[in-house]
Amino acid sequence: MRRALIVIGKAPEPGTTKTRLVPFLAPDEASALYRAFLLDAIHLGLQLGWERTSMVHPRGAGSALKAIVPRQVKLIEQHAGGLGGALAFAFEHHFEEGFERVVLIGSDNPTLPAEPIEQACAALDSYDVSIGPTSDGGYYLIGLRRPHLELFEAIDWSTPRVCAQTLARAQQLGLRVRAVREWYDVDGPADLERLHRELRSAPEVIAPNTRAVLRSLGVAATTTGA
Template identity: 60%
Template sequence: MRRALLIVAKAPEPGRTKTRLVPPLTPDQAAELSKAFLLDTLHLARQLAWERISVVAPAGSATALAPLLPPKVILLEQRGIGLGDALRHAFASQFAESFSRVVLIGSDSPTLPAAFIRQACAALERFDLSVGPSVDGGYYLIGMRHPHLGVFEDISWSTASVFAETLQRAHALSLDVSTLPTWYDVDDAEHLARLRNELRSSPADLAPHTRAALQTLSVVAPAASASV
């Protein structure tokens, strides 16, 4: 069984990445944090020891991203119009190279448990799809054992209905779906505060790049978190 892991990422450039974290961060701080997230995600990916790891990024990202990638990690340029096209082409490229398990994650969840990815792959022995829902209504992971690329069609991307619509598409295609535990992306101040709290109570070797980046930042937590 040949396994491929796809990681969706953007070049960590000020003003173009993690813009919903500005404020409380400055554009430069947000870019540094985005870089740290990617480095920790790559570290997680290499621990899995899968046969292929690729970073899927928008066109023009090579100059910024290539120096961050470990040896043997491939940079794939996004193809098509919109996120749905990009995901469809990314999965199709891996199945075209005879990978039998393809799993995609984002680079916005630096503390994502490796166990969730292993669980997703194991579930593909019996299910057509593995999907990990995010607390914001999207998903942090999607995996498949055959190119069921129709699950990326007719989705309202970047909305709170992405996960629900994906399940509806899977049902319409008569696909069996395994749902993973819910996790979170760090896209706004609320989830940045959650990340900081998680790291305070976690082993020091969890997400070391993110931990180091946060230590250099002066972050104001959202007012709502004061009552938690």
């Protein structure tokens, strides 16, 4: 069984990444934190031991990403605009290469464990779609066993309706869906505080890049008790 894990993300650049953390963090600090999120997501993908770990990114970001992403990760420049187009392109590309199970995750969930990804892949033996909802109404994971690209049409991206609309879309298309456990995106200061609380009680091996950046920024001291 040919399996691929896709991380969708972008190059960490001040002023364009994690802007909702500004002014709580300076733009360069928010960018450094996103870089750590991205590296932790990629590290998680590589730990799975699947045939392929890829990163799909916007046009023009390849050079910057090549400098920070491990060489065994395949960088793929997306050809379509918008999040829906990027997701459709990511799945289409991998199914055209012959992969039979394709799972895509975001890069905003640095403490995400491997178990939901593995469960999502296993679910595709019996279901058409696997999905991991986020606490804000979106999803951090989606898996397919066929290129059902219509799933990404007519969705109000970047709204709390994304997951519900995707499930409704799957029903319209006659696709069977299996949900895995809910997780959370780290987008704003409240999410950062939640992340800090989680890391305080988590083993040191969890999100090592994120943990290191938070310590270097002194975020632990500034968020405790907030």
